[in-house]
Amino acid sequence: MYTIIVLLPLAGFLIAGLFGKQLGAKACEYTLCSFMVVAAVLSWIAFISFGFGEGETLRVPLLQWIQSGGLDVSWSLRIDRLTLVMLVVVNTVSTLVHIYSIGYMHHDPHRPRFFAYLSLFTFAMLMLVTSNNLVQMFFGWEGVGLASYLLIGFWYQKPSANAAAMKAFIVNRVGDFGFALGIFGIFVLFGSVNFDTIFAGAADVAATLGGGAAHSAAEAGAQAAHGAGDIVMTFAGYALTMGGAVTVVCLLLFMGAMGKSAQLGLHTWLPDAMEGPTPVSALIHAATMVTAGVFMLARMSPVFELSSTALTFVTFIGATTAFFAATVGLVQNDIKRVIAYSTCSQLGYMFTALGVGAYGPAIFHLFTHAFFKALLFLGAGSVIHAVSDEQDMRRMGGLRKHIPITYWMMVIGSLALTGFPFTAGYYSKDAIIEAAYAGHNSFALYGWGMTVIAAALTSFYSWRLLFMTFHGKPRAAADVMHHVHESPAVMLVPLFVLAAGALFAGIVFEHAFIGEGYEHFWHAALYTGTNNHVLHDMHAIPFLVSFLPTLMMVGGFLVAYVMYISRPSLPKDLATRNRGLYLFLLNKWYFDELYDFLFVQPAKRIGRTLWKTGDGKIIDGLGPDGVSARVLDVTGRVVRLQSGYLYHYAFAMLIGVAALVTWGMLGGAN
Known part of the structure; x- marks a missing residue:
């Protein structure tokens, strides 16, 4: 069954990619959708039967891939x-x-072609999440990067889409370089890239660093039995002990996660990726690809638990990203970019939870977030479809009566995102905030403060989006408003399914993911060691702390209501009076401009210098171009002698005879 789940999207990609023109668009659509429905149904059957049963971890062998020395x-x-x-x-x-x-x-x-790319992306993502070793995970990791490049740049006639696809590809390569180095480091430390061996070795390292005796049970884990003070690795010229080496490896792995999950510093590709079709935004940049980094850290949680420094850094980056992206979302006018920055912010929540050791809440939020964020993106697509591809919310307004179903779907998604009581986000996001408060690392309270502030900002920009898009007077052109219509059923049915998840996924699965059934449900899939008390401590925090996110949600709604319903002139007045702050947020803290100044323009100047001077003047100038130029000069002068006049030839013969006589005389004298 699991092999079928993974290979059905691959089969769909091959069918549409190789035979799409012969089959036609409709045949491709129905075939690939049928394959995906089967895969989704089988996934739910497996999740319910295996996930809530007593089954142990399964390993389904497919084929032997690499055998080289100690690498298997x-x-x-x-x-x-x-x-x-x-x-x-x-x-x-x-x-x-x-x-x-x-x-x-x-x-x-x-x-x-579009459906082929969708299925290719799905296959790559499935290979990533079902991987049994880090090399296989890296294959899926790069596969989703390739598929996202193809999907973001699907409308390749648009220069902006091509630029966004290139930007996503290049920025992710920065993070992927760190991820690759982290895999190399894991192999050096544990002698393997297979998860079972790594986790067994991590247990040995935990005993060693904790002062206990190493008890390596397998030859592959023998390297993990070094003493805490032994030199086990050199990195950038520095000798590292086991504790230091584990920290460096974890930070390198997190570097990969920062790129794929758009954390602060490597986040700049995510908003630009909205150039792709809206379904791409829902699939890649809301529910699946961007959560790959969260999944990877959760999978490697036994290793990350060995380094409090790495977890502290994860907390800091996650919390800062949650705050940063929420501030930028306050002033964006493109409906998809608001939701994109919301995604970036919510990913920050997940990494904050991972950093304080709350792995269950992180994955719980990943699970619930998939439903309500995909709902918001597809709802935004329904809006864009209704208003003739317009995405600027300043040219919308008054759409509530024209597309009521889309409106209520967007309301449900926004309620879940803001953490309205008893929706999915209420259970998962609030759990992360509580876990941050109960966390024990040095940035745990910082994480709590940033996520609480981000909760208020999230509520504000979510309701701002709804008010600007659906309420007030219509601001679109008359011909656009005349053609506003509700989306067809094939677009609305997916919204209904996602809305059900946004409403009920939290209350249904809370017990298993983060409640009393936590250890039984996860069954060693996440780190549940005795040293991790976060889930226990978060249930003992003061009531006001647990109620604070709800207060922030209400406060954000009230402020948005005043600014966009009661006093709609207020936002413009505030932007005018606080011009500097407004431009700072509108330009996304000037990260793109800073990177352009620090990296892009210097790289262009270096490239231009190497091209014009290094390659053009030096290599080509002294090499083939220079030699050919001298040959042309000589032959050009020789050609001039071939004038066709007899006296020119006689003169040349005379010079030749004189030169020959001179040479003979000088040669004879010697």
Whole structure:
């Protein structure tokens, strides 16, 4: 069953990619959607039967891949609770996006190619989440990077789409370089890239660093039995002990996660990726690809638990990202960019939870976030579809009566995002805030403060989006408003399914993910060691602390209501009076401008210098171009002698005879 789940999207990609023109668009759409429906149903069956049963971790071997020295990499599927959660998320959202795209991409002439890319992305993501070793995970990691490049730049006729695709590809390569170095470091420390060996070695290292005796049970884990003061690795010229080496490796792995999950510093590609079709935004940049970094850290939680320094850094970056992205979302005018920055902020929440050791709440929020964020993106797509592809909220307004179903779907998604009581976000996001308060590392309270502030900002920009888009007077052109219409059923049905998840996923799965059934449900898929007391401590925090996120949610709503319903002139007045702050937020803290100044322009200048001077003047000038130029000069002068006049030839013969006589005389004298 698990092999079928993974390979069905690959089969769909091959069918649409190789035979799309022969089959036609409709045949490709229905075939690939059918494959995805089967994969999604099987994923839910596996999740319910295996995930809530007594089953142990399964390993499904597929083929032998790499055998070189001590490196043994088999291609196999690792099936545990964490894998099953991701299978449900990936296949459910991907199926709904496939179905939604039938309506949204109806007029696009390249639908077979689009659906092929969707299925390729889904296959790569499934390979990532079912991997049984880090090399197989890296294959899926790079696969989703390739597929996202193809999907973001799907409308390749648009220069902005091409630029966004290149930006996403290049920025992710920065993070992926760190991820690759982290994999190398894992192999040096544990002698393997297979998860079972790594986790066994991590237990040995924990005993060693904790003062206990190493008890390596396998030869592959023998390297983990070094004393805490032994030199086990050199990095950038520095000798590292086991504790230092583990920290460096964890930070390198997190560098990969920062790129893929758009954390502060490597986040700049995510908003620009909105140049792709809206279904792409829902699939890649809301529910699946951007959560790959969260999944990877959760999978490697036994290793990250060995380094409090690395976890503290994860907390700091996650909390700062949650705050940063929320501030930028306050002033964005593109409806998709507001939701994109919301995604960036919510990913910051997840990393904050991972940093304080609350792995269950992090994955719980990943699970619930997939439903309500995909709902918001697809709802935004329905709005864009209704208003003739307009994305600027300043040119919308008054749409509530024209597209009421889309409006209520967006309301449900926004309620879940803001943490309205008893919606999915209420259970998962508030759990992260409580875990940050109960955390024990030095940035835990910082994480709590940033996530609480971000909760208020999230509520404000979510309601701002709703008020600007659906309420007030229509601001669109008269001909646009005349054609505003509700989306077809093929686009609305996926919204209904996602809305059900946004409303009920939290209350249904809270007990298993973060409640009393936590250890039984996860069953060693996440780190549940005795040293991690966060989940226990978060249930003992003061009532006011647990109620504070709800207060922030209400406060954000009230401020948005005053500014965009009661006094709609107030936002413009505030922006005028605080011009500097407004431009700072509107320009996204000037990260793009800073990177352009520090990296892009110097790289262009260096490249231009190497091209014009190094290659053009020096290499080509002294090399082939220079030699050919001298040959042309000589031959040009020789050609002039071939004038066709007899006296010129006689003169040349005379010079030759004189030269020959001179040479003979001088030669004879010698």
